[in-house]
Amino acid sequence: MQSLQFKVGQWVLDERTFCIRNNDKHVELSPTAFKLLQLFISHEDKVVSIATIKEQVWQTEFTTDNLVYQTIRNLRLALEDGNEQDYIKTVPRFGYQLIAPVTQHDSKQVSRSVxxxxxxxxxxxxxxxxxxxxxxxxxxxxxxTWLYFNQTQSQIALKVNTPAHLVVINPFSGQNNEVFSQFVDNLSKTLHITQVQRAEHSNMLETINGLGSDTKIVLEYISDKNAMLGLVFMGLPSRLVHIEMKPLEKLDQAVVSNLVSRVTTPMLKQGNSGIAELVRANTQLKALASLSNSEQLEMAKQKLFDEIEVNSLNEQQKRAKLAFIDTLLAFYQIDHFDNERLLSGVNYLLARYHQSNYSIISAALYLAEQGAINIAFQLVEKLEQDHFLTYIQGLFHLELGEDKRALHHFEKVFKHEQSFEDNAYFYFQELLYSKQNTQMRQYSGWLESKSYLSNNIDYIFFNWYVMHGKFELAMSLLTRFQDQLTCNDDLTGSAAMLNSALGDVRWSERWMTQLNEVNARDWRIPWLTFANYATADTLATYSNWYQGYASSVLGNNGLFEPLFLSAVIELSIGQKHHAEQAQSLMTKATSSFSQDAVIKLANAVIESQLAFDNQDERIQYLLKYEPLALALPNDEIALSDLILGSYFMLNDDINKAERALVQGCKKSPALCERWGTLPIFSAVVNTTSTQLTIKNAKHVISAAQPALEDFNQQLFQVCR
Structure with a gap:
């Protein structure tokens, strides 16, 4: 029996394709939005509560209210075409009511008076x-339209009379200022704009919203790309519809004409790409960020593309989903896409699915990957929330260096959706290095019940165990998942660190050989070399090792941490001139693997020894860094403890120095035995507490050897 077709207002429902049609115009709805519309039709003239919507549309009462609000918003945008509540009326604090007339498609009215x-x-x-x-x-x-589009771009540019505003973000100064200024002048003349607006990152959206419903073009210089970023916004509140990214040397009339044509023909259409369901339901997509093994990643991507091929309603929706996936893969730096392909995909989404969170998320991911993180964050900051968007906002907080806010976002999503692997990975990663990392204890046995596609979360817990000196738990964690492990930098680096911490230099170097083959630039290699040299009492050769490593592996990039360690060693053997050379390279280093607070304190430790011979002057200099030292984040290697111990010894606070070294002993019992080889610690290593800790470290190393040997023999098979 053929199902009845209903007409709601001007729209006819097509249940086969989840579309609504009005003459030759059709709009694709997500399955969820379509189901919601059917629910409203079945409750004609009645108010439908939010609880009923959750139960009937999502079959659960645990759906977030925000997800309901977002679906209502998308449905309204599709039906109402910008006219508020012509179709769906909001009943405050209760629910929603369909107020548009409902008829059967044969014009027989369903329940309205005839x-x-x-x-x-x-x-x-x-x-x-x-x-x-x-x-x-x-x-x-x-x-x-045919005549219009058959004109040349230059003709289009000359005939523009559409009201528009030009906004420039943070105008830069320097050698490229003239090129950029000429481009701004050219564009403003073409658009007949007499006054160019200026804005800061912090108030960009407020500024362009204050310009009303006219079209706005926003320009910014992206220094890392030496390029001009152009964005076209429509309406009020401002809605992004187009992105342009061009190198500064290519700011010619063609770029002007392209931006102008976007002002005159924004191509806005109603519709839904189906991306919301893709994100919410697809485990492969949720695992993309945390996958590190290429074989698993390729399998996950193939499953994802197969799902898109099978479950897309049409070619347009398929293209929208694939464009969204492109931006995700590029943002995570999993795949490389040329700029033109990414721009084309993002602009395709913006032009056709402007009412969807996911088109804006795609644009934001692209902008963040291109270096415009402030604009990217503003685009998503005030969107209606769902779990995926909250997670994306957390990523942007990380990019902006706002770790606490990022952790809050990841925690919020994790509490509702633990199966979201990307979010779980970043949640535990941030939790590990936060002041609340003791919370990880409650999840220590939780991993056994999870079936994530990657092992990255396992390695985070491995690091947590090492950080707290629980070496046998760290070993059992990895051996338990042995069949799922691959010989990547996570496995080889973690195993090398574990052996180094427990004093087995031979096995540590065997694992490091494997690590070098996988990733010779891995951040652990300089620290592992230092720790192994300390255990073997050959620290004096570390500076020579780093010079060879820098020239053969790092190239022109200087790495901060090994330069700091070189300076520490040179000072310990009285080579102040060599320490000064190392410090000079530290200030020019282009790379690091530590947090900014650790680097600042490390710089202060070396500077205080080189610049001040007088102890009182040195202490006075160091005191301004004390709040930084007291709040220094913990991690899985003893580098931060070495820095803290040095800081407090130089500051003549032996008690705090002692606590720092004791904490470092938990992570690296082998290094604990070698603290005394550095003259700066000569006094603190003889305290009762430190001596007791060193004695316990020897016991930990001895007791762990049988389990460590089994661990090495079992897991090294993975790399053969």
Missing amino acids: APRTEREKNRFVLIGGILVTLLAVMVLTRY
């Missing part, structure tokens, strides 16, 4: 007349 026949005939004649007028208008518009 008008007299004469009135219906009048309406029919009016309708037919309206259709004829509309068809005539469409023909005229089509002819005009």
Whole structure:
């Protein structure tokens, strides 16, 4: 039996394709939005509570209210075409009501009172007349559009008279200022704009919203790319519809014409890409960020693309989903896409799915990956929330260096959706290095019940165990998942660190050989070399090792941490001149693997020894860094403890120095035995507490050897 077709207001429902149609215009709805519309039709003239919507549409009462609000918003945008509550009325603090007339598609009314026949005939004649007028208008518009688009770009640029505003973000100064200024002048003249607006990152959206509903072009210089970023916003509140990214040396008339053409023909259409369901339901997509093994990653990507191929309603929706996936893969730096392909995909989404969070998320991911993180964050900051968007906002907080706010976002999502692997990875990663890392204890046995596609979360817990001296738990964690492990930098680096911490230099170097083959630039290699040299009592050769490593592996990039360690060693053997050379390279280092607070304190430790011979002057200099030292984040290697211990010894606070070294002993018992080889610690290593800790470290190393040997023998098979 053929299902009835209903008409809601001007829209006819097509249940086969989840579309609504109005003459030749059709809009794709997500399955969820379509189901919600059907629910409203079945409750015609009645108010539907939010609880009923959750139960009937999502089959669960645990759906977030924000997800309901977002779906209502998308449905309204599709139905109402910008006219507020013509179709769906909000009943505050209760629910929603469909107020548009509902009829069967054969014009038999479902439940509304029937008008007299004469009135219906009048309406029919009016309708037919309206259709004829509309068809005539469409023909005229089509002819005009054909003529318009067959003009050259330069002709388009000259004939622009659409109201528009030009906004420049943080105008830069320097050698490229003239090129950029000429481009701004050229664009403003073409658009007949007499006054260019200025804005800061912090108030960009407020500024362009304050310009009303006219079109806005926003320009910014991206220094890392030496390029001009152009964004076209429409309406109020401002809606992004186009992105342009061009190198500064290519700011010619063609770029001007392209931006101008976007002002005059924004191509806005209603529709839904189906991306929301893709994100919410697809485990492969949720695992992309945390996958590190290429074989697993390729499998996950293939499953994802197969799902898109099978479950897309049409070619347009398929292209929208693939464009969204492209931006995700590029943002995570999993795949490389050329700029033109990414721009094309993002602009495709923006032009056709402007009401969807996911088109804006795609644009934001692209902008963040291109270096415009402030603009990217503003785009998503005030969108209605769902779990995926909250997670994306957390990533942007990380990019902005706002770790606490990032952790808050990841925690919020994790509490509701632990199966979201990307978010779980970043949640535990941030939790590990936060002041609340003791919370990880409650999840220590939780991993066994999870079936994530990657092992990255396992390695985070491995680091947590090492950080707290729980070496046997660290070993059992990895051996338990042995069949799922691969010989990547996570496995080889973690195993090398574990052996180094427990004093087995031979096995540590065997694992480091494997690590070098996988990733010779891995951040652990300089620290592992230092720790192993300390255990073997060959620290004096560390500076020579780093010089060879820098020239053969790092190239022109200087790495901060090994330069700091070199300076520490040179000072310990009285080579102040060599320490000064190391410090000079530290200030020019282009790379590091530590947090900014650790680097600042490390710089202060070396500077205080080189610049001040007088102890009182040195202490006075160091005191301004004490708040930084007291709040220094912990991690899985003893580098931060070495820095802290040095800082407090130089600051003449032996008690705090002692606590720092004791904490370092938990992570690296082998290094604990070698603290005394550095003259700066000569006094603190003889305290009762430190001596007791060193004695315990020897016991930990001895007791762990049988389990460590089994661990090495079992897991090294993975790399053969």
